[in-house]
Amino acid sequence: AFDVLVVGGGPAGAAAAVYAARKGIRTGVAAERFGGQVLDTMAIENFISMSYTEGPKLAVALEQHVRDYEVDVMNLQRASKLVPASQPGGLITVELENGASLKARSVILSTGARWRQMNVPGEEQYKNKGVAYCPHCDGPLFKGKRVAVIGGGNSGVEAAIDLAGIVAHVTLVEFDTKLRADEVLQRKLRSLPNVEIIVNGQTTEVLGDGAKVTGLVVKDRASGQSRTIELEGVFVQIGLLPNTEWLKGSVELSPRGEIVIDERGATSVPGVFAAGDATTVPYKQIVIAMGAGSTAALSAFDHLIRTSAP
Numbered sequence: 510a511f512d513v514l515v516v517g518g519g520p521a522g523a524a525a526a527v528y529a530a531r532k533g534i535r536t537g538v539a540a541e542r543f544g545g546q547v548l549d550t551m552a553i554e555n556f557i558s559m560s561y562t563e564g565p566k567l568a569v570a571l572e573q574h575v576r577d578y579e580v581d582v583m584n585l586q587r588a589s590k591l592v593p594a595s596q597p598g599g600l601i602t603v604e605l606e607n608g609a610s611l612k613a614r615s616v617i618l619s620t621g622a623r624w625r626q627m628n629v630p631g632e633e634q635y636k637n638k639g640v641a642y643c644p645h646c647d648g649p650l651f652k653g654k655r656v657a658v659i660g661g662g663n664s665g666v667e668a669a670i671d672l673a674g675i676v677a678h679v680t681l682v683e684f685d686t687k688l689r690a691d692e693v694l695q696r697k698l699r700s701l702p703n704v705e706i707i708v709n710g711q712t713t714e715v716l717g718d719g720a721k722v723t724g725l726v727v728k729d730r731a732s733g734q735s736r737t738i739e740l741e742g743v744f745v746q747i748g749l750l751p752n753t754e755w756l757k758g759s760v761e762l763s764p765r766g767e768i769v770i771d772e773r774g775a776t777s778v779p780g781v782f783a784a785g786d787a788t789t790v791p792y793k794q795i796v797i798a799m800g801a802g803s804t805a806a807l808s809a810f811d812h813l814i815r816t817s818a819p
């Protein structure tokens with residue numbers, strides 16, 4: 510059995526594995542796809558101490574750092590169920606989709622999240638070529654350009670306010686007949702001179718020239734008429750879905766499906782900790798996920814020295 514079993518191999522899981530292994534305890538990592546969302550990222554300019562790096566490069570470095578230690582890395586393994594220990598200090602079981610099961614005295618959940626997509630023509634083709642999902646990450650790449658934000662909930666309206674300070678013009682497109690963001694955010698948004706708000710608008714296509722985004726087609730849901738907006742960027746803000754479906758019924762989740770953690774990364778199940786985008790942590794970023802993974806590993810170690818195996 511492992512002392513610490515990390516489920517998920519993104520920035521949070523990699524940091525947790527390095528911190529755990531450095532305590533000299535038996536550490537394993539089971540990940541569906543080692544590297545996580547970083548593998549889908551191109552330019553990274555906010556990984557502090559590195560002015561510029563690229564996702565695939567950072568993903569290789571994450572795995573290399575973990576493999577510097579005696580960590581059992583189980584890549585291409587998807588967890589399907591968590592079974593808490595039957596007695597305090599007992600072994601926790603993680604069942605894998607391939608039928609195997611892993612046992613550990615403590616578990617760190619770091620299965621991350623995925624952005625909900627519009628699923629319209631052009632979105633997939635122009636990902637990282639104008640179609641973006643993270644304003645904190647990619648906003649500055651559109652300095653002085655025209656962008657749209659899709660989604661009028663809190664994240665969409667926050668993104669539009671944020672981007673309006675950087676880019677030339679923002680068009681916010683909401684599917685519903687009204688914005689759903691908090692009133693104070695809506696008021697702030699309406700006060701900005703370089704923002705246009707479209708409600709009852711359905712995005713039907715992302716246009717491009719083959720290399721990058723050039724426009725967006727939005728259909729007015731009342732009249733059925735479509736219009737083309739010329740722009741260079743599209744930020745999709747219609748939801749971040751935590752990869753926690755497999756934990757329903759075993760670990761406390763928030764109404765949005767995020768794993769509920771305290772400031773030490775502890776979940777509702779003794780010996781089970783969590784970190785990164787899969788949790789209730791307020792901001793979802795690489796450096797934040799790494800810090801949270803380190804916190805969870807130190808908490809798991811603290812749990813191990815306070816409980817003896819029964």
Ligand code: FAD
Pocket residue numbers: 516517518519520521522539540541542543544545546547549550551552553554555556586587588589619620621622623624642643646647752755784785786787793794795796798
């Ligand atoms: P993830 O990176 O999502 O990793 C989750 C891990 O869990 C993966 O290994 C996955 O395969 C695995 N997993 C999922 N389900 C299971 C399961 N059931 N069983 C086993 N394993 C499972 N952040 C920045 O700071 N700067 C940026 O410039 C930046 N740009 C981004 C660009 C894009 C296109 C995207 C999508 C995200 C970007 N982010 C950026 C956000 C950043 O990538 C995430 O905040 C970060 O990767 C979260 O790390 P994590 O370890 O919590 O989760």
